[in-house]
Amino acid sequence: MRLSLLGLGAFTATSSHVAAFSAARKLQSLRRQTTRRTAPLHKKFTALTMSSNPSALYTPQDIKGWTALVTGASSGFGKALCKATAWRFAELGCKLIIVARRGDRLEALASELKAKYGTEVFCLVLDMMDIEKVERMDQLLPEQFRNVDILVNNAGLALGKNSVEENVTSDIVRMMTTNVTALIIATTLFTKGMKQRGRGHVINVGSIAGHYAYGGGSGYCASKSAVTAFTSAARHDLVGTPIRVTCISPGFAETEFSLVRFEASDNAAAKAKSVYDNLVPMVADDIADQIIYAATRPAHVQIQDIIAWPTNQAGPTNIARVGPSLGAP
Numbered sequence: 579m580r581l582s583l584l585g586l587g588a589f590t591a592t593s594s595h596v597a598a599f600s601a602a603r604k605l606q607s608l609r610r611q612t613t614r615r616t617a618p619l620h621k622k623f624t625a626l627t628m629s630s631n632p633s634a635l636y637t638p639q640d641i642k643g644w645t646a647l648v649t650g651a652s653s654g655f656g657k658a659l660c661k662a663t664a665w666r667f668a669e670l671g672c673k674l675i676i677v678a679r680r681g682d683r684l685e686a687l688a689s690e691l692k693a694k695y696g697t698e699v700f701c702l703v704l705d706m707m708d709i710e711k712v713e714r715m716d717q718l719l720p721e722q723f724r725n726v727d728i729l730v731n732n733a734g735l736a737l738g739k740n741s742v743e744e745n746v747t748s749d750i751v752r753m754m755t756t757n758v759t760a761l762i763i764a765t766t767l768f769t770k771g772m773k774q775r776g777r778g779h780v781i782n783v784g785s786i787a788g789h790y791a792y793g794g795g796s797g798y799c800a801s802k803s804a805v806t807a808f809t810s811a812a813r814h815d816l817v818g819t820p821i822r823v824t825c826i827s828p829g830f831a832e833t834e835f836s837l838v839r840f841e842a843s844d845n846a847a848a849k850a851k852s853v854y855d856n857l858v859p860m861v862a863d864d865i866a867d868q869i870i871y872a873a874t875r876p877a878h879v880q881i882q883d884i885i886a887w888p889t890n891q892a893g894p895t896n897i898a899r900v901g902p903s904l905g906a907p
């Protein structure tokens with residue numbers, strides 16, 4: 579990885595969830611076809627993670643007892659199969675609110691976290707497209723979970739690789755609403771309390787697409803550029819407070835992301851698979867580690883952005899497909 583530093587219960591689905599759930603169901607059959615295909619490739623590498631290397635000479639921030647809210651916790655960076663974001667916060671002793679549309683996955687994750695770490699977890703089944711609900715997300719939480727200290731705005735998606743003249747309006751609205759509007763509203767909602775209590779951290783999952791635009795990604799790049807800009811502006815607003823605002827901007831990371839991106843295609847699974855052909859991409863654990871790194875810096879240190887690429891990716895389209903050797907002779 580090349581790095582540059584610059585539940586208790588689920589809510590009943592409403593009619594606004596129906597479209598999302600049916601899209602999710604369509605995806606499930608595709609997802610079953612991609613059972614961590616590249617796992618063996620990744621397992622060949624035992625990466626030394628940034629935050630798993632404690633030093634006797636430097637003291638990271640202890641976030642034990644803090645409440646972390648992670649959106650998009652049913653898959654990918656939010657959840658992953660072993661040690662992604664929700665797991666890592668639980669490991670550090672945080673209380674957790676995990677948010678997504680697929681409540682069954684949230685409940686399964688909550689059970690695992692409770693069994694392994696005794697974590698207090700609340701599952702919030704919420705469609706981030708339902709902006710009215712996002713606006714009162716705090717009221718959907720039990721009293722003991724309302725003081726959110728760490729907000730990880732991770733839920734998001736890319737849809738399609740259309741050229742600009744062929745953009746699909748509904749796709750643009752979905753990307754903008756989920757990736758940008760909901761993220762802004764959630765941040766506005768929870769930073770009020772953070773400011774009153776004098777502690778907090780907003781961690782927005784952006785993308786390299788928010789720094790380097792590419793053809794076929796006009797809607798997604800626009801949404802992630804907005805995340806980069808919003809993160810910076812929020813940091814300006816909160817400069818006189820202990821609240822930190824960080825962006826995490828990954829390159830290729832293999833999750834369900836590409837399956838979702840190509841969900842409208844007939845051959846979605848094959849298209850998604852081809853994205854990572856003969857390349858060792860990052861995985862959710864790598865991004866979770868960057869999130870945890872930012873969250874555990876001492877209180878006086880604020881990470882602006884972590885832009886991370888797979889070793890064999892140097893730009894959105896500059897990819898060397900050299901396989902597991904990473905290009906070693």
Ligand SMILES: NC(=O)c1ccc[n+]([C@@H]2O[C@H](COP(=O)([O-])OP(=O)(O)OC[C@H]3O[C@@H](n4cnc5c(N)ncnc54)[C@H](OP(=O)(O)O)[C@@H]3O)[C@@H](O)[C@H]2O)c1
Pocket residue numbers: 598602649650651652653654655656677678679680681704705706707732733734735736756757783784785786827828829830831832833834835836838862
């Ligand atoms: N993977 C990459 O290469 C990559 C690179 C750069 C940035 N990112 C960004 O990283 C973030 C996480 O993506 P990922 O790679 O982990 O993809 P993923 O495996 O597809 O996970 C996306 C998560 O977002 C949730 N989500 C999507 N739409 C939602 C909605 N309307 N309401 C509530 N939750 C919703 C999904 O949950 P439900 O479907 O259960 O609702 C899921 O938990 C996204 O913001 C993405 O843009 C990904």
